[in-house]
Amino acid sequence: MTPAAPTAPADDQRTIYERSQPGRRAFVAPALDVPARPLDELLPARLRRSAPARLPEVSEPELVRHYHRLSKRNFDLDTGFYPLGSCTMKHNPKLHERVAALPGNARLHPLQDERRAQGALELMWNLQEALGEIAGLPHVSLQPSAGSHGELAGVLLTRAYHEDRGEHRTKVLTPDTAHGTNPATVTMAGYEVVKVGTNADGGVDVDDLRAKADEQVACLMLTNPSTLGLFDPNIAEIAEIVHGVGATLYYDGANLNAIMGITRPGDMGFDIVHFNLHKSFTQPHGGGGPGAGPIAVSERIEPYLPRPQVIRREDDEGAAFLLDEERPKSIGKLRGFQGNYGVFVRSYAYIRSLGAEGLREASEVAVLNANYLLALLKRAGVAEYLPVAYDRLCMHEFVLSGAPMKRELGIRTLDLAKRLLDFGVHPPTVYFPLLVDEALLIEPTETETKETLERFAEIVAAILREAAEDPEIARNAPYSTPVRRLDEARAAKQPVIRQPL
Amino acid sequence: MSTYTSATDADRRAMLDAIGVASVEELFADVPAALRLGRPLALPAGMAEQEVYEHLKELAGRNVSCEDEISFLGAGMYDHYVPSLIDTLTSRSEFLTPYTPYQPEISQGGLQVMFEYQTAISELTGLPVSNASVYEGPSAVGAAAYLAKLTNGRPRVLASRGVHPHSRETLTTLARGYGQTVEEVPLRDGATDLEALTAALSDDVSAVVLQQPNFLGAVEDVAALTAAAKAVGAIVICACDPIPLGVLEPPGAQGVDIAVGEGQTLGNRLDFGGPSFGFFAAAQEHIRKLPGRIAGETVDVDGKRGFVLTLQTREQHIRREKATSNICTAQALNALAGVVYLGWLGRQGLVELGELLLQRTAYAREALCAIEGVEPLHEQPVVREFALRLPGVDVDAVVERLAAEGINAGYRLGRTYPEHADGLLVALTERRTRAQIDRFAEALAGALAAERGAAPAGVGA
DSSP states (O other): OOOOOOOSOOGGGOOTGGGOOTTOOSOOOOOOOSOOOOHHHHSOGGGBOSSOOOOOOOOHHHHHHHHHHHHTTBOOTTTSOOOBTTSOOOOOOTHHHHHHTSHHHHTOOTTSOGGGBHHHHHHHHHHHHHHHHHHTOSEEEOOOSSHHHHHHHHHHHHHHHHHHTTOOOOEEEEETTOOTHHHHHHHHTTOEEEEEOBOTTSSBOHHHHHHHOOTTEEEEEEOSSOTTSOOOTTHHHHHHHHHHTTOEEEEEGGGGGGTTTTBOHHHHTOSEEEOOTTTTTOOOOTTTOOOOOOEEEOTTTGGGOOSOEEEEEEETTEEEEEEEOOOTTOOOOSSSTTOOHHHHHHHHHHHHHHHHHHHHHHHHHHHHHHHHHHHHHHHTTOTTTSOBSSOSOOSSOEEEEOHHHHHHHSOOHHHHHHHHHTTTOOOOEESOSTTSTTEEEEOOOTTSOHHHHHHHHHHHHHHHHHHHHOHHHHHTOOOSSSSOSBOHHHHHHSOOOSOOO | OOOOOOOOHHHHHHHHHHHTOSOHHHHTTTSOGGGBOOSOOSSOBOOOHHHHHHHHHHHHTTBOOTTTSEEOOOTTOOOOOOOHHHHHHHTSHHHHSOOSOSSGGGBHHHHHHHHHHHHHHHHHHTOSEEOSOBSOHHHHHHHHHHHHHHHHOOSEEEEETTSOHHHHHHHHHHHHHHTOEEEEEOEETTEEOHHHHHHHOOTTEEEEEEEESOTTSBOOOHHHHHHHHHTTTOEEEEEEOTGGGGTBOOGGGGTOSEEEEEOTTTTOOOGGGOSOOEEEEEOGGGGGGOOSOOEEEEEBTTSOEEEEEOOGGGSHHHHGGGOSOOOOSOOHHHHHHHHHHHHHHHHHHHHHHHHHHHHHHHHHHHHHHTSTTOEESOOSOBSSEEEEEOTTSOHHHHHHHHHHTTEEOOEEGGGTOGGGTTEEEEEOOTTOOHHHHHHHHHHHHHHHHHHHHSSOTTOOO
């Protein structure tokens, strides 16, 4: 007799709230070691909570098992190739977790007296110096929490700079290839977005820029290499146009991984740069943060930097590091305390591990890996269906268009991405940048091996061959993942964003 | 030097051949010669892992952390115990190393964590909708005021002087960008002055910002303040310390529209100020204007339960300049620690922890105020933090004397409240025992006596 098929619902689909049983617990409060007083004496009843928060009631073993099992429903960088364009998914060195967890870092209170936080302040100062050197701009604020927060800092600095000179400008220019955070930031900072076009080589359309650059323009936000993975050789001319109308030039550092030690935004003429420490500088991305978005600026922007700044002061007893709050022209604070220090520890450890030579090598190999992968994809017969959007050497990433694939094979970029999941690789960024039809933005990073790139090229070629025979396979992919294609329209139309209890 | 790369000389030759160039240099042909750095970066040479570890350990060793002293320092971040299971779970590569879940089929773990987190924050605050995290507490206040601006377009924001100074400063910085002005509502006996608030209110007020408990530790009468603000149609934003919400009436039950706050105390380390997370919860009507990521439940093609990022038409990658916020990367890993911590505390534990804090804080407040030369700064109810006055002595010098005895006495209010130059803000967590409180009281009495008998005020120890 065959055993009956299991009928109970899959245990791995339950939430922690659905595992809750009244009376179960993990937490044991420390003993009450002071005389107990009636609660009414301590907190009037009308201010007290009348119904407890319906948090789960589970034991420690159940809690650990639940989240451990949830973790196994994630794909991650330590498991496999993650060529997510513009996100720089490079290896996260394990040393960094160890040093960040040292009690002198992990249990250091942010308001500790500066004299008793000298190690932390020195680390921050050293990191400021290093980032300033990498950017080619002398002054660094570590405060912003992520890239888009750094962008906001940059645009607010721009506003402060112009207003200090008695100018009230209204517009910020962004290329049509820009990350979505750029235009969103511009609106939050109270400016109007004006788009600048892209030329046939994938760079800024200089004529369009010249036509739009006027005295109302506060800033041009640019990333170079661009989101197409191309270095804009006209950057000096672009800087001249922007500076010619008195505007600032802002560098979105999302693509810094291509140029460390090779060329510097400051030398290209940029006034303000943000870094994504969770991209080029190995802070693990955590499934959506934490990151950090320090900024580096030129002399003329320095007076407006956020408070506080870490400064170094030399006296008879040696060097001391201080948090300088006395910055009369500062835009103020962008967040609490001094920034995401735990991220600074990791990125500082990375910079000290690699040094000047290692950082340059990282960028060189990132660019080498991207070009090799591009060459492999061309050679594998992929180019016929997935041509590169701009056919030239790329920097650390490149963009393919899935338009011919859609036309000839009947599968979209989305289908290719979903089919890749069945092969155990994370798909590239899809449908970005917006100006390439059916775009795939591929960034292999320097920490991947040649063999990994070769395997990826083979997988893509295999999926295209498979689609030529039966496009339904890709159209219905994936098959081997914890869940299959999800109904996103339903989630948006009837939002269920918390567990009903 | 560590590299984390694997391209051997043989690899490089083969790869360059395949590309069709002779050298790596050629790959950078688009970078104009004039813009090449042409020298190595002026940075120290790279080091082996062992050497980097020693260097970082040496730096960390020069900090005095809560591991090294008995700390009563709070003022926005608190030395709560972080249970071991959080280290275990947050260090799993599957949580630590993925990007934002753009591919939901292979990100169900992270997405379900977000969904469970949103549920926990909703329960904690008594508000129906929560996002998946923002950066940290003070910028969450700024993000909430931006939502108010998008909703009613009014020009003024009123913030209680009891709101954390960093939150008020952040709010002012951000509001200058989106075109609102921030005005302060004064305190009376340590709590927001209802009369002054009422006098300042009019129909051009976009939002009123409160903090519970406020920066001086006082429990505010949020319901009364909220009622006044709502009379002119202002949106009420309340920044909450999450742990006291175990014993305090939640903002959602007091008419608050948006509850935000610093999430550090929920299972996150101090880390010298970050990374932690900010939480952001709101009334239902604001669901399509929330900033940041939101996870939602749905089904897959086989009808199996699953989770996705949802309501994305709010977000920068879709709406660009019309987005409700520019936030992209937030604090997912820290929010994971938050939901695991709340699960560890559980329904009863959150209340028990809050009640323990109430009892020990009352004990400490009484013990310290019994010392000659110590007065309460206000008489309001408190949960985990309270403000004292040390009239007639140099507070800095007293704090230094205590530091020499291995006790961090707390936050000198004169740093940000000139009107309380003799003020000291003392915070407790469940790690501070009665024995430590007694030791603190004894040391404080000694320091005050010594200070009064020693040099005139202004000359530090």
